[in-house]
Amino acid sequence: MTAPILEVRELSKQFRSGGVLHPSKLHAVDEVSFALTPGRITALAGESGSGKSTVARLILRLLESTDGEIVFDGRDVTRKRRRRDVLRYRSQVQMIFQDPFGSLNPAKTVRHHLARPLRIHGIAGRRDVRSRVEALLEVVGLVPPKKFADAYPHELSGGQRQRVAIARALAVNPKVVIADEPISMLDVSIRAGILNLMRDLKELGIAFLYVTHDLASARYVADDILVMYAGQIVEQGPVDDVLASPLHPYTRLLIASIPDGDRNLEPIEIRKGTAAAAVDPAPGCRFVDRCPLAIDVCRHETPQLVEAEPGRIARCHVTAPRQREDLHAHPAA
Amino acid sequence: MTLALDVLPHVPEARATPVVALENLVVDYVSRTRTTRAVDGVSLSIGAGEIVGLAGESGCGKSTLGNAIMQVLRPPAQISSGRVLFDGKDVVGRSRGDLRRYRWRNVSMVFQSAMNALNPVMRVGDQFVDMMRAHERVSKKEALVRAGELLELVGIDRRRLRSYPHQLSGGMRQRVVIGMALALRPELVIMDEPTTALDVVVQREILQQVRELQAELGFAVLFITHDLSLLLEIANRIAIMYAGEIVEEAPAASLRVDPRHPYTVGLLGSFPPLHGPIERLTGIPGSPPDLSAPPSGCRFHPRCPHCTGEDVALHARQVGERPLLRVVSGDHRVACHRETA
Numbered sequence: 023m024t025a026p027i028l029e030v031r032e033l034s035k036q037f038r039s040g041g042v043l044h045p046s047k048l049h050a051v052d053e054v055s056f057a058l059t060p061g062r063i064t065a066l067a068g069e070s071g072s073g074k075s076t077v078a079r080l081i082l083r084l085l086e087s088t089d090g091e092i093v094f095d096g097r098d099v100t101r102k103r104r105r106r107d108v109l110r111y112r113s114q115v116q117m118i119f120q121d122p123f124g125s126l127n128p129a130k131t132v133r134h135h136l137a138r139p140l141r142i143h144g145i146a147g148r149r150d151v152r153s154r155v156e157a158l159l160e161v162v163g164l165v166p167p168k169k170f171a172d173a174y175p176h177e178l179s180g181g182q183r184q185r186v187a188i189a190r191a192l193a194v195n196p197k198v199v200i201a202d203e204p205i206s207m208l209d210v211s212i213r214a215g216i217l218n219l220m221r222d223l224k225e226l227g228i229a230f231l232y233v234t235h236d237l238a239s240a241r242y243v244a245d246d247i248l249v250m251y252a253g254q255i256v257e258q259g260p261v262d263d264v265l266a267s268p269l270h271p272y273t274r275l276l277i278a279s280i281p282d283g284d285r286n287l288e289p290i291e292i293r294k295g296t297a298a299a300a301v302d303p304a305p306g307c308r309f310v311d312r313c314p315l316a317i318d319v320c321r322h323e324t325p326q327l328v329e330a331e332p333g334r335i336a337r338c339h340v341t342a343p344r345q346r347e348d349l350h351a352h353p354a355a
Numbered sequence: 356m357t358l359a360l361d362v363l364p365h366v367p368e369a370r371a372t373p374v375v376a377l378e379n380l381v382v383d384y385v386s387r388t389r390t391t392r393a394v395d396g397v398s399l400s401i402g403a404g405e406i407v408g409l410a411g412e413s414g415c416g417k418s419t420l421g422n423a424i425m426q427v428l429r430p431p432a433q434i435s436s437g438r439v440l441f442d443g444k445d446v447v448g449r450s451r452g453d454l455r456r457y458r459w460r461n462v463s464m465v466f467q468s469a470m471n472a473l474n475p476v477m478r479v480g481d482q483f484v485d486m487m488r489a490h491e492r493v494s495k496k497e498a499l500v501r502a503g504e505l506l507e508l509v510g511i512d513r514r515r516l517r518s519y520p521h522q523l524s525g526g527m528r529q530r531v532v533i534g535m536a537l538a539l540r541p542e543l544v545i546m547d548e549p550t551t552a553l554d555v556v557v558q559r560e561i562l563q564q565v566r567e568l569q570a571e572l573g574f575a576v577l578f579i580t581h582d583l584s585l586l587l588e589i590a591n592r593i594a595i596m597y598a599g600e601i602v603e604e605a606p607a608a609s610l611r612v613d614p615r616h617p618y619t620v621g622l623l624g625s626f627p628p629l630h631g632p633i634e635r636l637t638g639i640p641g642s643p644p645d646l647s648a649p650p651s652g653c654r655f656h657p658r659c660p661h662c663t664g665e666d667v668a669l670h671a672r673q674v675g676e677r678p679l680l681r682v683v684s685g686d687h688r689v690a691c692h693r694e695t696a
Contacts, residue, residue, distance in 0.1 A: 069554040179642035209412040210581050214625045214638025235555060242627035242636065265629065279559035281585040282629045290559055 026057035027229050028081070028115070028198050033090035035076055039301065046302045050076045052253040053090070058198055058229035063220065065232045065240035065261060067276070068250035073300070074233050077250075078200045081231070082117055083108065095197070113143045116191035120203040122183035126175040132159070132186050133171040139193045158189040162219060181212035188219065192228075199223075202233045217243050237280060241265050249273050252300040252308040255327065259334040269336035271313045307339065315340045372443045373400035374542045374575045375424055375462065380437035382419050382428065391647040393419040395599035396437070398680075401543060406569060406576045408590030408607070410583045410622070412643050416599040417579050421545045424577065425464045426454050442542075459490050463536040465529075467548035472532050473520040479506075479531055480516030483538065490539055505534040510564060526557035530564070537568065547579045562589055583622050587611050592686075595619050598644050598654040601680060605687040615689040617659050653678050653692060661693055669693070 032053045040046035051073045058064055068074045079085040081092060083099075092100045099111050119125045126135060136155045140146040146154040159167035162185040175183055184204060191199055201220065205213040220243050224230060234240055240247055240261055247261040249270065257270040268274045278290050300308065307313070307320040319339050327335050330342035382394035393416040401407045411417045422428050424439055426446055438445045441461055449457070466472045474482055483502030484495055493501075503513035509530040520528055529549060536544050546565070550558035566589060569576055578590055586593050587607050594604040595616065603616040614620045621639035641658040644650055652674040656662040664670045669692060672678075678690040 069556065181642060209643065210583070210625050211412060211621055211639035212642060214627075214636035215640075217627065217636060218638075238627045238629045241629065242633060275556055277629070279556045280629055281559075281562075281582065281588050290556070290563070 024060050026059050027095060028058040029055075029091075029093040030057070030077075030081065031055050031091040031093065033077070033080055033092065034088045035073075035080055035085060036088045049253045049300045049303055051080065051087075052300070052303075054250075054255055055090075056248055056255070056258065058231055060197065060227045060229050061224055062246065063224050063230040063232050063244040065234060065244035065247040066250065067234055067237055067240055067247060069235060069276075071252075071300075072250040073253040074250050075202055078117070078202050078231065078233050081198075081200060082115060083111065109143070113139075113194040114196055115198040115200065116194065116196040118184075118187050118191050118199065118201040118204045121207055122180055122187050123175075123207075125187050126183055128175050130174070131171065132164075132173050132175075132178075135186060135190050136171075136193050139190060143194045145194055154193070158193055161192065161223075162186070162189040163215070164189070179212070180208050181215055184208060184216055185219065188216075188223075192223070196228065198229045198231070200231045200233065203235070204232075205239065206234075206236070213239070237265060237276060238282075249276070252303070254308065254337060256309070256338070257336045258327075263334060269330055269334060269341045270309075270338050271315050271341070272309050273336075275312070307337075373402045373440075374405075374442065375577075376400040376438075376440040376443075377420075377424070378438040378440065380420070380423060380439065381435045382416070382423050383433055383435045384431045385433060386431055389647050392435075392599055392649070393432070393646060394423065395649075397596075397599075397601055399594055399601060399604070401575050401577055403542065404569075404573045404575055405592065406566075406578060406590045408586030408593040409577060409579045409596060410581065410586050410593060411596035412581055414643055414646065415596045416646070417596050418547055420596070421464065421547045421577065421579050424543075425458060425462055425545055427458070427464070455490065459486065459536075459541065460539045461541055462543045462545065463539065463541040464545040464547065465532050465536045465549045467551055473528060475520055477519070478516065479518050479520065479523070483516070483535060486535055487538055501538070502534075505538055506531070508537070508568065509534040524557075525553055526561060529553060529557075529561060533561070533565065533568075537572070537574070540572075541574060543575045543577065545577045545579070548581070549578075550585075551580065551582075558585075565589070584626050595622070598649055599646055600654065600690065602655065602690045603688065604680065606685075609685070609687050613687070615683055615687070615694060616655075616691050617661055617693075618655050621658075621660075652676055653690075 032055055033051055034053055035051040037048040037050055038045060039048045054077055056064065066074045066077060076085065080087050087100060091098055094111060094114065102108055102111065133155050136158055137151050140151055140154055155171055156167035159170050164170040164182060164185050178186065205216050208216065217239055220230065232240065232244055244261045247258065247264050248255050249257040251272045257264060257268065257273045264273065265277060268277055275290060305324050306322050307325050310316045310320045313320065317340060325337045325339045326344065327337050328342040328344055329335050336342035377397055377399045380394055380397045381392065384391040384393055397420060409417050409420065419432065423434060428434065434447050439447050441457065446457055480499055480502050484498040487493055487498045503516055506513050506515060511527055511530055515523065523531065550561050578586060580586060590607050593607050593610050594601045595618065597618050603619045610619065614623055624637045625639065627636060639658050644654060650657050656673045662670065662673045672692045678692050680688045680690040681694065683689050683694055
């Protein structure tokens, strides 16, 4: 297996909230660790407020982390402040945003959007820009490229705009691409095209982080999945295995909730409890109030991530108890 | 739930006349320079106690259709022709007083964004009271009692009557709006993307609740969404809309196993499966048309995989003639030239 290109180690981000009289801390991201590998797509899934977009923003250095490290290509980039360093890092780690309507300048042509990063990052000389732009448009399936290069965003459909946004991210030959819900604002019939494009682009050796709430699309494009709940990773592993036999009760609930066109839907149990579990969290599992499997220990001891099966990690006292990890770590004992 | 029965008695037993029937409905958005036909000759009926799903992509006219039934279209939108029958009587062109009695009491609506449907500076309870007193002669006290019962019906503690909308989660707000839609015992509730902005777990909770309430109280539902897999679970019958027209209409079960229109097939092929083998998704090439200049003939022909020109006679009809919605089997109707070739 190829070495990871980007590693996130115990990354945390806390936001202050609650005002002056009752100050509190929202643990938006809590000790999140994972690695992205060239040529693989890693899905980061969870409900809104689970912290998945915050992770994306931390990696891009759009937000400063409270704690932890981001290691890119063997170098710690967490606290790099010099403009030159940040610029170099940002050219290697690119983002595709959710809203293809808001992320393009309506007054500029497609060519402008693609040529700008080429110039800023000194990737193509004045003479090569034109051919580079057209090559990029071809990569993302906007053909004939000449026609699309001179179009304005309003002349394009949502799917075409999202392809322009992807081409722009690719312009600087990034090693890592973070796609934050890239299809959720697109029409159903054109989502498949964008998902297929991501699958094809992975072959270029790019490491993808696909941030989504849609597990079915994660299964379609991704190799691995991280499931977040209330700021913590609660389960991670190969996407097929996780979706076929989820370990964490939250992952199970998520999967049971997805409409899959089957009329005989099994009712899910409705329980109270929200992502507010991440505000000044007390010791104990953050999912405990919604969990059908909760036992006594879940209320006062925070579960740790445990490798329950090879390659399958979960944070649950019941389905991934710690003892197993101990056995795993000390087989002789 | 027994308490609910006092507040919301069963609607009258199933009748022969549908609750709402649309006959050749045409809705235009008129501006000085151009007219955009958002709904073009739609006929659809919704029977008592039935859940009818209406699926389509953004801009296909599905929300306009819902607004037309609710009679809340505002200029530049106008009903240019056709009828909206409630209980057999046309409601198009009725007086304001008539429409005030019709809206919320006969047909009510749940909008996509509960945050926009609720007044942010009014307590939830006051909004219930306001709405009820606008349509019925009830005392404030009585209205508040009923509001509390409605809240509990949709699974919210009645003490939340004193909350402001921002103090509720997104799912709770959407439940409040559903409670308000049920307040005056309507026979039809139009739900326009009621769960689109919500997380998938909350969406499932709300759908479950809608199904329970519907089974208990017997109102009909027109469920508008872009998510076909969701409709396959909740609806009895599904209509697929494309570019202002209904292109296929069938019981949910037959639509799932035997979709006939290439657009329906394409939509079903756009959702990656959660189980089973993964095949490359096909999606649908191209994008939905601009309704101010719709394609000639069959509106789907520029995106249709079957419009190849191989069969010259068929091709001529595909590009030159509008297909009509025809029965293909039982209560399965399709508007496609290939079905009549």
